[in-house]
Amino acid sequence: MKVLITGAKGQLGRGLIASAPSGTTLVPVDIDECDLTDADAIRSLVQAEAPDLVINAAAYTAVDKAEDDEETARAINSGAVAALAGAHTGKMVHVSTDFVFDGTSPRAYVPKDVRNPVSVYGRTKAEGEDxxxxxxxxxRTAWVYTAGGANFVRTMLRLMAEKPALNVVTDQIGSPTWAPVLAETIWGLxxxxxxxxxxxxxxGVASWYDFAVAxxxxxxALGLLQDAIPITPVPxxxxxxxxxxxxxxxxxxSKTRDLLDDGYTHWRTNLRKMLKEEASLG
Structure with a gap:
């Protein structure tokens, strides 16, 4: 099976490459190989490579910047998806986000729930889904992180080593996602x-404050930090x-876990695994 992976240098892209099934021929693509704001370039790439499967792990994820850069966010989060789907006749896997929801649900969001994004990033990702x-x-996934990536965990490690104290938001609730397991889930599907x-x-469930404390x-415990600092929950x-x-x-x-029959792993268990990898990177 020949698989074209966009966003190949990103956190998920690297996980997909590392966990690809035996016998898979990978075509890893990032910005150096194809400009995802250019629909013609995307179509040319797909036609030239003729993959059996496309996994679109690329996205414009600068949530705040997107508010002033909607054109680029839409080109990558929606236009690129349209171009990939239009050029590729086989199956495509597309990765989206919890930001397609408005956050007012009284329970965890199921796949069929109505979307109502509250940001440019969320709206453009919802458009891509369509x-x-x-x-x-x-x-759909959320709060993705991995060793060696640009993410909340590594930002917290840096700030905890540099700052005497931190304030972290406590009223945004979700669950972290370790990229290697997300990649394995995609291959499983x-x-x-x-x-x-x-x-x-x-x-499991966490606020950003809970995540930071953990x-x-x-x-x-792993020696990645020498001293504890106060962490204050803030709105x-x-x-x-x-x-x-x-x-x-x-x-x-639950729909995903039921289909794959692979059980549930708590976010703190995967955080510990990631930090051990981070420690091995030096």
């Missing part, structure tokens, strides 16, 4: 010849940002 065909796979919408994040505790209103965030974006992943 370009998928009936046989394609849509995977492909192996099952699945189609439709699925959710994936690690098990990062410090686990990092101290979102204390840190106004250009883009609105959903206050509650927990994803119900």
């Amino acid at each position: 370009h998928l065909r009936s046989g394609d796979i849509l995977v 492909v192996a099952k010849d699945a189609s439709g919408t699925f959710h994936h994040s690690d098990a 990062i410090q505790e686990e990092a101290l 979102t209103s204390a840190y106004p940002t250009p883009a609105s965030r959903p206050a509650f974006s927990l994803l119900d992943c």
Whole structure:
């Protein structure tokens, strides 16, 4: 099977490459190989490579910047999906986000829930979802991180080493996602010849404050940090940002887990694994 992976240098892209099934021929593509704002370039790439499967792991993820750069965000998050779907006759996997929801649900979001994004990023990602065909796979995820990537965990490690104290938002609720397991889930859905919408994040519930506290505790235990600093929970209103965030974006992943029959792993378990990898990177 020949698989074209966009966003190949990103956190998920690297995970997909590392966990690709034996016998898979990979065509990893990033900005150096194809400008995803250029629909003609995308179509030419797909036609030249003629892959059996396309996994679109690329996205414009600068949530706040997107508020002033809507054209680029839409070109990558929606236009590129349309171009890929239009040029590729086989199955496509597209990765989307919890930001397509408005955060007002009283329970975890299931795949069929009505979308109502509250930011340019969320709206453009929702638009991208609409370009998928009936046989394609849509995977929504949230709070993605991995060792060596640009993410909340590594930002917290740096700030905890530099600052005497931190304030972290406590009224945005969801669950982190370790990229290697997200990648394995995507390959699992492909192996099952699945189609439709699925959710994936690690098990459990957290605020960004909860996540930060856990990062410090686990990092101290592994020697990644030398000293603990005070971490204070604060409301979102204390840190106004250009883009609105959903206050509650927990994803119900039961449909995915039931299909793959692979059980649930709590986010703190995967955080510990990631930090051990981070420690090995030096």
